[in-house]
Amino acid sequence: MTWWELDAWPQPVRWDLENSGYQRAEDLMYWPAPPTLYQQQVKNKLTTRWAAHDHYDAPMAVRQVNPAFGNISAGLFSTADLLTEGRLSPDPAAGKLTVNLNHAVVKIETAGHTVTGVTAQDLLAGKARTYKAKQVVLAAGTVESAKLAKLSALKDPAGLVGTGFTDHPVLFTHFAIPAGQPWHRFDSCSKTMSRHKQASATAHSYNILLELGADLNHGRYLDPETLAAHRRLKGEAMFCEVVFLFNAPLMNGNRVDHAGPSFVKAKTTMAKSPAADAFWNEANDLKNEIIAEFGGIAIANEGISLKPGGLGGVAHEVGTLRMGDGATANSSVVDANLQYIGYDNLHVCDLSVFPTSPAANPTLTLAALAFRLADRLKGLI
Ligand SMILES: Cc1cc2nc3c(=O)[nH]c(=O)nc-3n(C[C@H](O)[C@H](O)[C@H](O)COP(=O)(O)OP(=O)(O)OC[C@H]3O[C@@H](n4cnc5c(N)ncnc54)[C@H](O)[C@@H]3O)c2cc1C
Numbered sequence: 001m002t003w004w005e006l007d008a009w010p011q012p013v014r015w016d017l018e019n020s021g022y023q024r025a026e027d028l029m030y031w032p033a034p035p036t037l038y039q040q041q042v043k044n045k046l047t048t049r050w051a052a053h054d055h056y057d058a059p060m061a062v063r064q065v066n067p068a069f070g071n072i073s074a075g076l077f078s079t080a081d082l083l084t085e086g087r088l089s090p091d092p093a094a095g096k097l098t099v100n101l102n103h104a105v106v107k108i109e110t111a112g113h114t115v116t117g118v119t120a121q122d123l124l125a126g127k128a129r130t131y132k133a134k135q136v137v138l139a140a141g142t143v144e145s146a147k148l149a150k151l152s153a154l155k156d157p158a159g160l161v162g163t164g165f166t167d168h169p170v171l172f173t174h175f176a177i178p179a180g181q182p183w184h185r186f187d188s189c190s191k192t193m194s195r196h197k198q199a200s201a202t203a204h205s206y207n208i209l210l211e212l213g214a215d216l217n218h219g220r221y222l223d224p225e226t227l228a229a230h231r232r233l234k235g236e237a238m239f240c241e242v243v244f245l246f247n248a249p250l251m252n253g254n255r256v257d258h259a260g261p262s263f264v265k266a267k268t269t270m271a272k273s274p275a276a277d278a279f280w281n282e283a284n285d286l287k288n289e290i291i292a293e294f295g296g297i298a299i300a301n302e303g304i305s306l307k308p309g310g311l312g313g314v315a316h317e318v319g320t321l322r323m324g325d326g327a328t329a330n331s332s333v334v335d336a337n338l339q340y341i342g343y344d345n346l347h348v349c350d351l352s353v354f355p356t357s358p359a360a361n362p363t364l365t366l367a368a369l370a371f372r373l374a375d376r377l378k379g380l381i
Helices: 009-029 037-049 079-086 142-151 224-234 274-293 363-380
Strands: 054-056 103-111 114-121 127-131 134-138 170-177 191-196 206-212 238-246 256-257 268-269 344-350
Touching: 009 114, 009 127, 009 363, 037 054, 037 206, 054 079, 103 127, 134 142, 142 256, 170 274, 206 274, 238 274, 344 363
Parallel strands: 134 344
Antiparallel strands: 054 191, 103 114, 114 127, 170 238, 191 206, 206 238, 256 268
16 A cells, blocks of 8 residues: 555554555565566566556466476465474464354453453354453455454444545456467566656556466466466466555444344355545556557457446455544544554554555465554563
């Protein structure tokens, strides 16, 4: 997220993210392979052709670095991997980590201003257990954290728990670069992120992701048979995608509601944010220019019109336990330290705390917030 996306965030959070938070999160999560020659060529092309924008290397789930596809690709990240590695670490602090698999949390137990326990159903043993800790972090995701807050009847003086459930609008199209075109590659790919130099909360407030050769940077194609099947279907063309992601304020009419026991799914109500509407023509023109510049053509039966991404489709929805700076009474559920207002020992750390739905993909910011909270908890335990 950049400065204008952070405008509506509490100042101390913004400063921490910009000063060192993002750097720490990148050091943890993003182990980039050096950009391939193709990636650099694409970036150079973008920089020359669209000088009004800044162009960056975007993180990839997978970056094929070996044309023979014989090695494990760079860029894979797994939380489960980090946790289990931490469990194996000789560091005595890391070694104390316990992961209770197959435990569904059903209630946060409270007395006054204190969380006294967390009750979970052990799904294998078929019994409930209550765990106690000095500090509790609620991190079940935007929908489930709000549901647990409601199930547990946590304090909600302003009626904000579960409201503001918002996903940023996304406009995209696929296209193909046929073999023989100068930008076609059979064994390389690029993924770039572009942003207008004059972008602000009201002008050009979106990011552009351009993936050329997306068949080589998605995890599903690590399986050679899937990749071969994909290529048979698509022919000799390189599969590409251009995506516009828009910054969006929370929509208070959107909600997560819950009635009934914990195993019942929460009821979600989400309308599309209008944040992209004013920029549709601008995005459409850019999309057409980009496809033409790289010699792209429509993929059979798809066309190259801009299409809206499905709401919640890639789990970017935020805001059900929103963060605020505490300056305005009852304007947020957690404060700038992610502490649940009204409880001494409860914090929240997942996308539910985002007070806006940024143009940026959200996970790096969440990792930076987690680091920030970890620093605080070290002082509290
Ligand atoms: C297909 C796909 C692609 C994506 N690509 C990107 C990307 O490229 N970049 C990016 O930034 N983001 C991406 N995202 C989004 C990213 O995955 C989310 O932003 C991130 O996982 C949200 O983290 P979270 O902690 O809020 O929730 P989650 O990751 O959903 O974590 C919540 C956890 O709590 C557990 N849980 C829930 N309820 C309970 C309960 N009652 N008891 C016990 N445990 C519970 C869940 O099992 C889950 O493990 C993608 C998501 C999807 C689905």
